[in-house]
Amino acid sequence: MRFIPLTALLLGGCLALPAAASDAQDWLRRLSDASQNQSYHGTFIYERNGSFSTHSIWHQVDKDKVVHDRLLQLDGPAHESFRVNGRTECVVGGLVDEVSDAQAWPARELNANELAKWYDIRVMGNSRVAGRSAVVLGLLPRDQHRYGIELHLDSETGVPLKSLLLNDKGQMLERFQFTQFDASQATNTEPVTPSADCQPVKVVAATPLDAKAWRTDWLPPGFSLSSTTQKVSSISEEPVACLLYDDGLARFSVFLEPLDGATAGDARTQLGPTVAVSRRLATSGGDVMVTVVGEIPLGTAERVALSVRQGEAQPQP
Template identity: 30%
Template structure:
């Protein structure tokens, strides 16, 4: 799930995504207007990336992706108590189920947040500016969930990432509507708030019983998972899309390595685990999330390799082809 990630910030528990829309070519800005446009974009990104972490809010939104005709409904509750974020995401369709998240300190930044704000000094010159990867254009204003929003168009400059159309609440910076779009103009995912309450009863949110089926995702209060930078341990990648940076490596379960990469807007992970037999190979896609399965050898041991993320299939396949043991 990556819903809460995009709701809290720009970086993709779901990155969700309206209507028929095809990107128009971004006009060449008048040089005399460029500074004000850049300043407006910078202010908008800062608000999107950080302000929503501090908000207390509750709202309902819809979500759908291209692989299904089902429109799903969710209720999200977000509040801050003594400098720590808390969040609940309740499914409104199907079996009653919920994701509960507690314990993220407000001074924690996700890798996407840090890249957007230029905070990953360890990556240094390896990080290409986002304006070299995407074209950004503030288009117009519209009304979403009864609130005025600024519409931001994000057009990728290559075939290795997706585009977005984001309707950003002018008061808070919260993304009220989002479309994720591929290179043909096809909408892969979309979500849209239907209603939003910025003054919820915090005690009521805290005391509300969890759904019968729920999963708790607790963060460590002792600090953030520091972004590592540098290079993965034990594995090398001959190719990743331009502008993506390695931001961490974790051991999942006992024997699975997870390598994480982001360009500040999109993310993907590489999972590598020993296999006792030939692993399946191929590709699958759900909405904007692709999973490319392959294999890699290390010390005569075959390993299952899976690239998962919000990147086009062509990018996932090239990433997988370049993974090697070190």
């Protein structure tokens, strides 16, 4: 099958006959399985806003299904991060988390039937990435509240060798792409470990958030509350509430921090696919800064920020 870019489909072109939906959902399941079971090593490039960086990654799943990731930046400042089951254990140079998040698909089962409500999931053709055969899977949003995704999945392992995140105009917001990929050492029993320079990350203790503290009066269709926590800010030492939402693939967070008389105004910014929208909210206990951060369209984040209110939050999942 000839490969047709997702950009053409997002712009309204019906240029390819997609494979059966069951085939697309099978590949989505293979992707989910690979994130939990497949070990590999490789080098990839990461692009956002016209800026490039090169990284090496070691992804190892041990016999107990514990996932270890070691990530090195190969150009510019020396950066390293080491994660266990998605939790950062140590860093060198403060490697930006979104770089690793760009290639780290959820280490959990993706619900193809649920995702199909919010994305048109299609097998779009074949490609070749890092010298390996790949199947191109498109996840086209059914509304304006999430981005389109084009995935090039390794034909042998199901690991994403390349991914593109695209807005509603088909413009690329982010690219992750392997230039070297090796899954031949998947059975290697030598554990992946960080370098001696990797400094442990200070863990800020989180406490349960009062379920009646906050709510959002509007959410994009398909998104639901997945967790609520409260941590003490390392800067202001004030308790900061965090509400995390997702649709099974995309996600965003709502942070609520007391201002205690501090001067702060509304703001909005976007870096590649990541947006941050802040607004000042008057409450009975004083002004609070509401900040929505995530890989969702700017207009969606603004609407969520405007809908935050004091009061009972959505039920815990």
